[in-house]
Amino acid sequence: MTQNAPGRRPVLRAALGLLAGAAPAGCARDHGPPPRLRLATGPEGGPYNAFGNALAQAAAAGGRPLEIVPVATSASVDNLLRLRDGSVELALAMADTAEDAVVGRGPFDRPVPVAALARVYVNYTHLAVPADGPVRSVADLAGRPVATGAEGSGVQVVAGRVLRAAGTDTGPAPARPHHLGLAESVTALRGGRVDALFWAGGVPTPALARLSRERPLRFLPLDGYAGALRERHGPVYSEVVLPPGAYGLTEPVGTIGVGNYLLARADVPAAAVRGLTGVVFDRWRELLSEVTAGARLEPRFAIATGRVPLHPGAAAHYRSVYG
Template sequence: MTMRLKKTGLRASLLGLATVAALGGAALAQDRTELGFATSSSGGTGYMYAVAVATVVNEDSPDLKITPFPSAGVVENDRLLRGDEAQLILHTGGQAYSSYRGEGKYPSAFTDLRAIMPIYASLVQMIVPKELESKTPGELKGKRVGLGEPGSSANTYVRQVLKAEGVNDGDYDARPNSLTEQVAGVRDGNLDALTTVMGSGAPALQDLATSRNVRWLSVSPETLTAVMGMNPPGAVVPVTIPAGTYAQQDDNVQTFGVPIWIMARADLPDAAVTQIITRFLGNMDRAREVHPIVNGTTKDFVAGATPPVQWHPAAAAALSEMGYSTLPFSQ
């Protein structure tokens, strides 16, 4: 399912020889770098964002091909990148910070992890049936709560929200289900709360809001402050989901966002990094046709994103060329 990086150094030579043996010399008539892109669940906006990136880059590039594929979340993405089973990944700032330093879920420091660019803030969203009495995350004690798959951002950040409101692991029936399973569970009455971390207006959530009477839970300022204290600087930012974003959503929803980054290894060729950034940012109108989530990649968002790991050598220069300011990396 994943694609291997081709045409770089010794690895390129070995892959080139293997290709000649299998397909004949004609297969090498045109060199092309192929990159597997590990993203998020197939119903998530992270996956759709990656599709938008791949579409505009691939259409405009004869020598670079990006193939996005769904995954169980950023922890899996990190593992795939470490093992060269993916060459591009989506990562959250907080998890990338931990991976780079070998903390938490990461047994060793991934010092080769590099930032390509921040793309948007994926939002913590907690959705319950409208008839459920629970009005706050703290009132989900004893309830059947979907948490997202192990290793997903939702499984991490939603548990932090619950902990901040006095609901600890074991105080509720945790269901580490995929987004698709959670949507079905809420719709069928088998789940009391769906939780996810994804972009505003995600199709899967739009569909749920039109097929079931549901409402969104807000995160209080006090809870947000507590969650920010559980994470490194810049890992979470306050966000409002405007009223009317979803069917039945009559009021603003206060929550927080997790900045999402495209990341790679330090050995990803400079030319590939430059092409990804310049071709994507130079074709935003086309990218919006694929998915409007790309509207989250604003100059203000990029300029305000604190890099949790070192920039790839070519990334900051390419962003600057496109008119995007960046913050420096700080240990």
Template sequence: MRRRAVVLAPLALLAACAPDAGAELRIAAGVPGGVYDVLGRALGAAAGRSLGVRTRVVSSSGALENLSLVRGSRADVGFVTVDVASLAPGAQTSPGNDAATRVMALARVYDDCLQVVVDGRSRVRELSDLREALVATGPSGSGTELLAMRVLTMAGVTVRQVAMGLAEAVRALESGRVEAFFFSGGLPTPAISSLAARRPIRLISLGSLIERLCREYRTVYKPRTIGMSAYRLPEVTATVAVPNLLLVAADMSSGEAEALTRVLLDNRAELARANSAALQLNHQSAILTMPVPLHPGAEAYYRSAKIGL
């Protein structure tokens, strides 16, 4: 999308200013079977239909790689968790200093939940039972790995860490090659739903760590429970949630950013049909993107929608 004179235009102007027929919107999503991937494809379909551009979903290891892809101009828009986004240059806890910001947000989309998955017949009942066990902690450099290591470090638990994507981690758990796997994603995560349909699983509670995580990392994490209906679980599981943002480069034009934000919010129902995590997306919560500031184009859209900033 970038490095073109006019690629996207606000939807109200599309009839008079058609986008470049060669334009391509690159969406940094995530691993196959994850919510990023499903929602990225739904967003791409909506953008292609509404804006008349070709779209391409870029697979990645997750939030940290998505941040790198957007900052490196290898993707135009990407799904990134707040804890990962807060590592970006210019991220801040209060407004101001936007000129130093390398990425900006279009919206807060939905919240991820940390899921520590074990076989339903496993001996593992709490995090301490994973000491010295073989555990998949997400792809190397992913947002899942970042959160998994924060949790294990805070719990004082050392594991034999294995870097695996979600699909590989599911297969490894089924075959007994790992004792557990971590995944930070929206509910329900399709690959975990598929696993739960084949065999009983359990999720490990974070227990007393939740308060400590929320206190140490302030607004980044918040308490959440995962209900039994999520994956036919035997009990409610206590965990933490982390918001997901839709990010773009700070130098994206205001017209492009406004158009993409409009596509996202106007097609909430379509995204929710793709995955119910998108049911969390609404105008009021979408503007809550700190420590990453909203792009001016996104701000223009929310003001036009009569959303107070």
């Protein structure tokens, strides 16, 4: 696992103290680990599902008294609703959607009592169009069919916010969203049924890499909208770069980054969460290799979960390892 430099330890200890203090009081109860923890992931074949399956295998191989059961879903929004209704104990979700859930806004009519184990990696927002097509900016999507992610996904949330920030969600000829998952979006773009597709995931995303080898793609810059999204929705959005080499790109393309959180219901026992957080840090290299190239998991990155409180079990893991 990644070790902190000595100068970072006071910062990490202070952050852990603040986050642990902000966690809901009821989630500190420890009745022993449950026999199994259901983990809401994402669609079959997608990165969340791959991460969840890898985490289940790592937990089984680690000799800890934990059984992780991945559950295929539509992803972030769906996952948080399942956490709320108790049909799962764990979930993966994008940071913007998780913060909406904690404060009870957007698709959540009341706050969802969740806590974070870690911010595990960053999603890169992709807006892909055919390289030989007429679309060269988000404004050019006015009146055009656009794949904006499956119903209940975090992609749908960030796509809608980008279109609103660009002013292409209203007016005489608004963009026409098609709520499609990644595989369906790729098929629709390949067949000309949509003129663009949104995706939020690691780099490279295999399905888009395969498509880019079949036909050249243009990835539209989105980093210019990050400030407007932060102003309206909070600091969960950052400027990141799709690097040269990915998808055949010859130069970097600025876009929007959104963290991904591993979450638990607030009432999951602290011992189970502490053990699972240990698995994540013991096996982070293989877990992240399933979703994004070159990513690292460091403690000060992992505890940066914004308005989502750190679970006391996770805080206990960080304190035990990093002081």
